[in-house]
Amino acid sequence: MTAKDCFELLVSQIHTTVAATVDEEGLPVTCVIDLMYADENGLYFITSKDKDFCKRLKKKPYAAFSGCMGKDPLHSTAVSVRGKVEELGQDMLPKLFALNPYMDEICPDDKSKEALTVFRLYEGTGEWYDLTKKPVDRGSFVFGQKQQTETAAPAAQTGGYVVTENCIGCGTCADACPNGCITLDGGSAVIQQDECLQCGCCADACPVSAIEQQ
Numbered sequence: 001m002t003a004k005d006c007f008e009l010l011v012s013q014i015h016t017t018v019a020a021t022v023d024e025e026g027l028p029v030t031c032v033i034d035l036m037y038a039d040e041n042g043l044y045f046i047t048s049k050d051k052d053f054c055k056r057l058k059k060k061p062y063a064a065f066s067g068c069m070g071k072d073p074l075h076s077t078a079v080s081v082r083g084k085v086e087e088l089g090q091d092m093l094p095k096l097f098a099l100n101p102y103m104d105e106i107c108p109d110d111k112s113k114e115a116l117t118v119f120r121l122y123e124g125t126g127e128w129y130d131l132t133k134k135p136v137d138r139g140s141f142v143f144g145q146k147q148q149t150e151t152a153a154p155a156a157q158t159g160g161y162v163v164t165e166n167c168i169g170c171g172t173c174a175d176a177c178p179n180g181c182i183t184l185d186g187g188s189a190v191i192q193q194d195e196c197l198q199c200g201c202c203a204d205a206c207p208v209s210a211i212e213q214q
């Protein structure tokens with residue numbers, strides 16, 4: 001999946017997400033926020049100027065969003081994004097209301113709309129985790145300015161596991177891997193990074209501690 005695919009999933013199918021911000025003491029606060037629209041400039045959402053959520057964003061313009069869809073955990077896909085947000089004001093409200101007609105029931109008149117403001121998540125990183133696929137499909141992406149300065153690969157490997165030269169090729173890790181993403185090649189274990197769940201079972205199982213977390 002690409003960043004565009006993930007944005008599309010977040011807006012059109014998941015839509016209602018859990019949003020994290022930080023309060024004045026730097027402590028995390030979550031609330032439920034609908035993602036109304038996405039384009040090449042980011043993800044758009046609406047809030048009320050009086051809400052604490054809005055105040056937190058104005059003080060520290062960073063947010064993270066997670067959403068998940070599926071009938072049960074093994075048939076679910078999750079997307080998470082995080083990064084910098086900016087307030088756009090009211091210019092995009094008519095477009096966002098037209099795309100999301102249910103908003104007219106929540107804010108039916110001009111007075112209630114006056115209280116609203118639009119924000120955009122315009123730069124950051126994200127990842128998807130698709131448990132509907134076998135093996136599990138997961139990956140990461142960057143968007144906005146960050147896209148030009150960073151490739152997706154380092155983000156994908158953050159927290160990942162690597163086989164070191166201490167490997168003796170015993171195969172214990174391949175047996176322990178729940179996602180079948182370790183093969184033996186030339187007497188050494190090889191982890192398929194794009195399929196790895198980063199569960200750490202291989203590192204726990206290795207008799208010579210040859211697998212390390214990055």
Ligand SMILES: Cc1cc2nc3c(=O)[nH]c(=O)nc-3n(C[C@H](O)[C@H](O)[C@H](O)COP(=O)(O)O)c2cc1C
Pocket residue numbers: 016029030031032033034035045046047048051052053054
């Ligand atoms: C399904 C659902 C969707 C919501 N979407 C939004 C939203 O898009 N924007 C918003 O400001 N509040 C939305 N809310 C309400 C917020 O979750 C709620 O006002 C928030 O938790 C208040 O947080 P605060 O007190 O930190 O400002 C939604 C609530 C529900 C149940």
Ligand code: SF4
Pocket residue numbers: 161176177178179180181182191195196197198199200201202203
């Ligand atoms: S971390 Fe888990 S999924 Fe990844 S290779 Fe090791 S055992 Fe397999």
Ligand code: SF4
Pocket residue numbers: 163166167168169170171172173174188189205206207208209210211
């Ligand atoms: S369990 Fe350790 S030593 Fe054995 S193949 Fe895997 S990494 Fe190599």
